[in-house]
Amino acid sequence: MRISTAQMFNQNISGVLEKQSATNKLVEQLSSGKKVVTSGDDPVAALGIDNLNQQNALVDQFVKNIDYASGRLSVTESKLGSAENLAMSSRDLILRAVNGSLSDADRQTLAAEMQGSLDELLAMANSKDESGNYLFAGFNTDTQPFQFDATGKISYSGDSGVRNTMVASNVALGTNVTGDAAFMNAPNAMGDYSVNYLASQQGEFSVSSAKIADATTYVADTYTFNVTDNGAGGLDLEVLDSANNPVANLANYDPSAPVSFNGIEVKLEGTPVAGDSFSMQPQAQVSIFDTLNSAIALIKDPGKTNTPAGNSELAQLLNNFDSGMAQISDARSEAGISLKRVESYQSSHSDEKLVNNSALSLLEDLDYASAISEFEKQQQALNAVSSVFSKVGSVSLFDYI
Missing domain, CATH: 1.20.1330.10 (f41 fragment of flagellin, N-terminal domain)
Structure with a gap:
């Protein structure tokens, strides 16, 4: 079979270029330390690498x-x-x-x-x-x-x-x-209401609890408590709403017993005396800023410090x-x-990142020992192909005539 000079030349050039491409690829892998540089190197591994990088x-x-x-x-x-x-x-x-x-x-x-x-x-x-x-x-x-x-x-x-x-x-x-x-x-430490004590207070008492006991009958309002002498050695208690309408009247009032009205239950500590009065208004939440501010105002007022009203207010403020x-x-x-x-x-x-990086290393990191061995083989192959091409390309019929 006859082989034309052009055909022989193209075959040899293709061989040289192929070996050069394989060698260059190995050089690129060795310089980057990665065995998968492009998706064409290993499509499946490249997809896994992309997912792990994301x-x-x-x-x-x-x-x-x-x-x-x-x-x-x-x-x-x-x-x-x-x-x-x-x-x-x-x-x-x-x-x-x-x-x-x-x-x-x-x-x-x-x-x-x-x-x-x-x-x-x-x-x-x-x-x-x-x-x-x-x-x-x-x-x-x-x-x-x-x-x-x-x-x-x-x-x-x-x-x-x-x-x-x-x-x-x-x-x-x-x-x-x-x-x-x-x-x-x-x-609010007392429940759902706060109390205002009058400076005229004489009894040593304070409100310990003022809570909504029955939401179905509860009436939100400001209420005033008046303690009076019943003329028989005991006390009566009258509770008024903001319109001064009586909402509770307790004869022979026992300060240790809760007072219930309009869905509200009020408990006292200590004992009021006839003539004592106080009011309360809804307040379910308190601010530590306002509490401290009120305490400062109480301490600044020499007329309230260490008085029954001042002590009652202080108990509320501390709570x-x-x-x-x-x-x-x-x-x-x-x-x-x-x-x-x-x-x-x-x-x-x-x-998670440690696991991902380990998986990335398996997929893309280069085995330098194997890569160097393969590089040496490709170099020798490239040299051999180049040498053959050089010798064949220089042969001429005229050398034998």
Whole structure:
């Protein structure tokens, strides 16, 4: 069979190019350390590599979210811890201020110290994160959540929004504690009402409980309690609504027995005397700011300190202050639990990425020993093909004529 010069030339060129391509591919693999450089190298492995890279990218995003959430929750938990400690020291100041041996000047000094604690507590509640967002404002992160209003009380300008962060597929965790949940909406220690005691009070008593006992018959209103002498050595009790209409009349009133009217049950501690009077209005929740503010006002007023009315008001304030402290403690626990959950997902993602990277290594990492051996073989083959092509290409019929 005769082979034309052109055919022989093309066959030899194809052989050389094929060996060069195989050699170049090995060089590329050796330089990159990857045995699958393009999808053409191994389509099945390339698909697996692509899927694993996408999973790793998603895990990296979750880890970034977790880092941000961890930072926010760590700051939140720290601020609430500081607020809890400050509240405890403020309670101690209240108890010191009602010591009967203190002078009015001493109480004014303690009141000033308590005012500083209130301002510091307010500053903590208005804390910001590293991005300049208010920690305890809910969704209104660019609005200062707490400030004094025109009446001298602390108002809340945030909302109850919980900012969720995706920490895993189909898993969103809250990364903030709202200001109303941490500082504003503590349960009223007495129940559903707060009490106003008159300066004229003579009996040593206080309201220990004022709750809605029957929601079906409950009538929300402001009620006034008047204790009178029944002329027989005992007491009568009259309860009036806001329109001065009697809603309860108890002859021979026993202060140790609950008073029930309009779906409300009221319990007293101690014993009132004839002429004592007090009023109560609906208030199911209290703010630790307003409680501390009221305590400061009580201690500043020399006419109420260590009086029956002042002691009764103090008992109510201390109970509400304890409720506010418990609220801060609960909010701190919530932040700590959320932080722990976030960190557990971070550990899970680290394990997931380790598994993914191991699988990637099996699919794409190059076996250098095998690759170098194959490279040497391809080099020898390329040299052999090139040598043959060079010798055959130089043969001429004229050399034999």
